[in-house]
Amino acid sequence: MSVLVFERVRAIASDILGVPAERITPDSSPESIEKWDSTQHLNLILALEDTFQLQFAPEEMDQMQSIAQITKVVESKLQSR
Amino acid sequence: MMLANDPSQLRTEIDARVAAGETEKVLLSIQELWRVERGPASAAFVVSRCEGLRAQARFLVFRIAILRAMTIEPIVPLLRAAAFTYGIDLQVHVGDFNAYAPEILDQQSSLYRFHPDVVILAVRTPDVAPDLWQEYGEMTPETVEDALQRVCASFQQWIAAFRRHSSAALVIHSMERPSLPNFGVLDGQRSTSQVAAIAQLNAEIGRLAREQMGVFILDYEGLVARQGRDRWNDPRKWLIARMPIAADQLIHLAEEWMRFVLPLTGRTAKVLVVDLDNTLWGGVIGEDGMAGIKLGSDYPGAAYQSLQRALLDLYRKGILLAVCSKNNPEDAMEAMGQHPEMVLRPEHFACLRINWNDKEQGLREIASELNLGIDSLAFLDDNPFERERVRSSVPEVMVIDLPEDPMLYAAAVRNHPALERLTLSSEDEQRTALYQKQRQRVAAEQSFQSKEDFYRFLQQRAEIAPLAAASLGRIAQLTQKTSQFNMTTHRYSDQEIADLAVQPGWRVVSIRMRDRFGDHGLVGVAITHDQGNTCEIESFLLSCRVIGRQVETALLSHLARSAAQRGMDSLSGWYLPTRKNAPAGDFYPRHGFQREEQVGENSRWRSPLGGAPLTCPDWIELTVANGENK
Numbered sequence: 001m002s003v004l005v006f007e008r009v010r011a012i013a014s015d016i017l018g019v020p021a022e023r024i025t026p027d028s029s030p031e032s033i034e035k036w037d038s039t040q041h042l043n044l045i046l047a048l049e050d051t052f053q054l055q056f057a058p059e060e061m062d063q064m065q066s067i068a069q070i071t072k073v074v075e076s077k078l079q080s081r
Numbered sequence: 082m083m084l085a086n087d088p089s090q091l092r093t094e095i096d097a098r099v100a101a102g103e104t105e106k107v108l109l110s111i112q113e114l115w116r117v118e119r120g121p122a123s124a125a126f127v128v129s130r131c132e133g134l135r136a137q138a139r140f141l142v143f144r145i146a147i148l149r150a151m152t153i154e155p156i157v158p159l160l161r162a163a164a165f166t167y168g169i170d171l172q173v174h175v176g177d178f179n180a181y182a183p184e185i186l187d188q189q190s191s192l193y194r195f196h197p198d199v200v201i202l203a204v205r206t207p208d209v210a211p212d213l214w215q216e217y218g219e220m221t222p223e224t225v226e227d228a229l230q231r232v233c234a235s236f237q238q239w240i241a242a243f244r245r246h247s248s249a250a251l252v253i254h255s256m257e258r259p260s261l262p263n264f265g266v267l268d269g270q271r272s273t274s275q276v277a278a279i280a281q282l283n284a285e286i287g288r289l290a291r292e293q294m295g296v297f298i299l300d301y302e303g304l305v306a307r308q309g310r311d312r313w314n315d316p317r318k319w320l321i322a323r324m325p326i327a328a329d330q331l332i333h334l335a336e337e338w339m340r341f342v343l344p345l346t347g348r349t350a351k352v353l354v355v356d357l358d359n360t361l362w363g364g365v366i367g368e369d370g371m372a373g374i375k376l377g378s379d380y381p382g383a384a385y386q387s388l389q390r391a392l393l394d395l396y397r398k399g400i401l402l403a404v405c406s407k408n409n410p411e412d413a414m415e416a417m418g419q420h421p422e423m424v425l426r427p428e429h430f431a432c433l434r435i436n437w438n439d440k441e442q443g444l445r446e447i448a449s450e451l452n453l454g455i456d457s458l459a460f461l462d463d464n465p466f467e468r469e470r471v472r473s474s475v476p477e478v479m480v481i482d483l484p485e486d487p488m489l490y491a492a493a494v495r496n497h498p499a500l501e502r503l504t505l506s507s508e509d510e511q512r513t514a515l516y517q518k519q520r521q522r523v524a525a526e527q528s529f530q531s532k533e534d535f536y537r538f539l540q541q542r543a544e545i546a547p548l549a550a551a552s553l554g555r556i557a558q559l560t561q562k563t564s565q566f567n568m569t570t571h572r573y574s575d576q577e578i579a580d581l582a583v584q585p586g587w588r589v590v591s592i593r594m595r596d597r598f599g600d601h602g603l604v605g606v607a608i609t610h611d612q613g614n615t616c617e618i619e620s621f622l623l624s625c626r627v628i629g630r631q632v633e634t635a636l637l638s639h640l641a642r643s644a645a646q647r648g649m650d651s652l653s654g655w656y657l658p659t660r661k662n663a664p665a666g667d668f669y670p671r672h673g674f675q676r677e678e679q680v681g682e683n684s685r686w687r688s689p690l691g692g693a694p695l696t697c698p699d700w701i702e703l704t705v706a707n708g709e710n711k
Contacts, residue, residue: 042322042324043121043155044155058320058321
């Protein structure tokens, strides 16, 4: 997992979910962060698309259920571009 | 001084300033963050920090409802963040999915219980006319005509119901066309093409909107085209999340909504103050001379001409133009008056400050000469250093950012929401001429011994009239924009004024002023209602153009006489102090009213109608048009 991409994902998640960046780890997920509901999940996806200039496929969105998984999907999309 | 800032550094700075309690600086940094990074992530940050500042920052609260048949929730933080950067705390109500029609039609719906100030009807062609959108190939000219009539009838019904149930503004999205017509290029060859049918639908909806007050069209089709239809749409998100718009385009819809929110809240600029060198023309007039500056119809001078055309359009919308520049006045005036390629001439500017003083002083002088608050000014300058200085020294002034490339200057001005207007009154069209006459009046005033001599010389004539259809727009506009001489600062929309005027016992009167230098137009409004034997003054306000000429006494004397004729025995009214209305503070005591009640800073005043009559000053010739509020 690239530290650089992880740090950017973490910063975006911190803004969207209103949680200090230090509290967000690779394992963070909708289960561990209370404000991470379906609306915020969509907002997070849109913020990632906007920041990295990407569009996720539905299959990719299904995989994005933790910060680590999100980072992995973003990374692979950035590489294949 | 930091010009280009790193967003993460700005976030740190904002949180440090929040912790230090530096509210005003927090807001400046938040505006800066929003300039360098506008997107879903920074929006969430801006909203959370601004919500934390509510107690200190005196945001203007404004209520917006969005009716929709798509997922709109992700746009809400973008909209609220944009509004916060203009000092507006937007309360947002999102209608239920695809429930826009019942919500508009039912007076008991959550829409009306929310008491919105503005409602956005964010529906799209596939929602209201699915046949015109995707089944066009099967349709005949007759079924197309039926479909158009059906959709127009729905809009007509919605608009009428909305007007019955609410006096809020209504903003309707126009209908977009499909990226590719159902029949491809064949569509353009047919007399009843799909593209033409949707254009016709938009023309009809526009006509319906114009029939009602306070109903406006947002050119959604134009917005999508401007941003690029194929970039705008995200068909995959539509299918999985009912979100038809691509993530990086959402901000453009939020900003388009802001073009309506700012004029509706009155947070618009009344004056645009411009720089000269490298802004109105390329180069420096003092060094390059008349022949050397870049201005004309070819590259690179064309960039400056198109900016001047954009400014001329603002002038025609009633926004005043002024110059604040560091030049030798002779050089600058020669270029403005004589250069053959200038679109703007000195007469287009209400006020000129061409000297070597700093711009802060120039801006303050312009505000004072025009008799306007400093927060009525917007500032346009190519130099980022000057812009930053104005931002930090006069934060009330709205600073417009210009891109590096002069070819993009005109678009930056045309895109700015604070320079939008939703209505145009005849006063707007003549505004600069009015201010030029004001300059002559000030010159005349200085040559008189006493105020009274000057007033007599002015030959002021006032005409008081009840509400009329022609004056309604201007009356509502005055209640929305007048901040200085305004006793209660109640703001009313066109519709609210019209509703008030037909209530029993309520009266809306206005006063027009003319003098030897010209016509001021409609400059004052009073709204009263009779309660028992008291005529209660709900609103009393005067345009800043005529403060200090005793027009207020003329209007008040009319209220007193007319109330006495209706059998009232006293006149009373509140003074509700704000940051700006000190000029109205002594109005009631100055006219013999006694303080009757004090609630915090607010005071209520009363004057009996039996004793010495309140009279109009003898230097104002007063006429009263007859008739009730009709």
